[in-house]
Amino acid sequence: MSNSKTLKRYYNKLLKTFGPQRWWPAGDGPFEVMVGAVLTQNTNWGNVEKAINNLKQAGKLSATAIHKMRQDQLAGLIRPSGYFNIKARRLKSLIKWFVDRFDGEIEKMFSRDLQSLREELLSVKGIGPETADSILLYAGNLPTFVVDAYTYRVLVRHRLIPEESTYHDMKSFFEESLPQDAAVYNEYHALLVRVGKTYCKPREPTCKDCPLYEFL
DNA sequence: TGCCAGGCCGGGT
DNA sequence: ACCCGGCATGGC
Numbered sequence: 130m131s132n133s134k135t136l137k138r139y140y141n142k143l144l145k146t147f148g149p150q151r152w153w154p155a156g157d158g159p160f161e162v163m164v165g166a167v168l169t170q171n172t173n174w175g176n177v178e179k180a181i182n183n184l185k186q187a188g189k190l191s192a193t194a195i196h197k198m199r200q201d202q203l204a205g206l207i208r209p210s211g212y213f214n215i216k217a218r219r220l221k222s223l224i225k226w227f228v229d230r231f232d233g234e235i236e237k238m239f240s241r242d243l244q245s246l247r248e249e250l251l252s253v254k255g256i257g258p259e260t261a262d263s264i265l266l267y268a269g270n271l272p273t274f275v276v277d278a279y280t281y282r283v284l285v286r287h288r289l290i291p292e293e294s295t296y297h298d299m300k301s302f303f304e305e306s307l308p309q310d311a312a313v314y315n316e317y318h319a320l321l322v323r324v325g326k327t328y329c330k331p332r333e334p335t336c337k338d339c340p341l342y343e344f345l
Numbered sequence: 346t347g348c349c350a351g352g353c354c355g356g357g358t
Numbered sequence: 359a360c361c362c363g364g365c366a367t368g369g370c
Contacts, residue, residue, distance in 0.1 A: 152351090166351090173350040176368060211350085211367040219353085257353050277351055322351055331349075 133306040135289065139341060140313070143320040146340040150319035152267060159235045159268035161190060163227070166263040167220050167255065168210040179209035192233035195224045219255025226253045239269040247273065258296045266318070272311040274303040275318040279325030286329055287344060 153162045161181065168177040183206040184190040189198060204217035224233075230249070231237040238246070243265065250261035262275040276299040284290045290302060307313055328339035 169350085170352040171350065172352085172366090173368070176350080176366095179368085209367060212352090212365045213367080215353085215365055255353070259352065263351075275351085279351075318351085326350090 131306075132289070132302065135344065136303065136306045139344065140307075140317055140320070142340055142344075143324055144316065147320060147323050149316060150323055152315065152319040159239075160192065162268035163223065163264050164190065164195075164220065166260050166267070167223060168207060168216055170212070170216070170219075170260060172211050176209045176211060180207040180213075183207065183209070192224050192228055195220060196228050196233070215255070222254045223256060235268070239271070243271045243273060246271075258300075262300070266311060266314055270311045270315075272304075272309045272314055274300050274307075274314045276300050276303075277318070277322065279322045279329065280318070282329045282331070283321055283325050283341070287341065 153165070157165075164184070165177055165181060168180050181190065184195075187206055189195060189203075189206060195203060200217045200221055203220060204213045207213050207216055207220070210216060226249075227233055227238065241249075246269075247261055247265060250256050250264060251258065256264075259275060259277050262273045265271045265273045266275055276296050280299055281294070284294070284299060284302070285292055290299060294302075303314070303317070307317070324339065324341065328341075
């Protein structure tokens with residue numbers, strides 16, 4: 130069967146099983162999404178929420194506030210998200226770029242086209258492909274597929290891609306098989322994380338109770 | 346209690 | 359061009 134059909138069946142099955150995941154639904158606002166995208170690097174989302182709450186409580190959840198703040202003070206606030214020193218530096222560099230390049234205005238930033246904006250993001254120290262794509266998709270609602278460790282695990286375990294596949298291989302795999310639709314990419318990624326968390330764990334090479342088992 | 350979490354960078358081979 | 363250690367808290 131074609132990848133396209135398989136991926137569409139995966140999607141329908143996951144959506145029916147878990148329901149919409151409501152990841153970063155505009156309620157929080159695009160700026161908060163950008164911050165969260167950095168803080169969640171290799172980190173549990175629950176810890177990120179604590180860090181974001183700290184920023185909110187301190188009245189520092191804005192581009193200008195973070196831009197002006199000392200790095201070590203920022204590190205103190207985001208402590209619960211782990212890697213707080215490195216993330217403080219990464220956050221500062223992202224916000225500096227955001228302020229210098231777009232005056233800290235979301236609308237200016239997302240008025241650029243997807244590809245050039247993606248390349249610019251990738252040139253910022255501390256912003257890799259997943260963080261860049263998360264910002265573009267979840268903050269900007271631009272149609273770019275987000276790949277992560279769960280995506281890799283699920284695809285490999287279902288033998289849809291070879292183990293040596295790169296980030297770009299997987300991104301293309303989805304984008305070439307699905308309609309170019311930010312809403313679908315948004316929900317699909319969140320659903321992959323959900324099924325991966327529940328059934329596709331690192332040390333247990335079994336998918337027996339996974340809702341996607343029938344596709345194996 | 347050890348393992349894992351919505352990565353990325355830099356240095357060594 | 360890969361491979362690997364470092365970064366760090368909190369939850370189960």
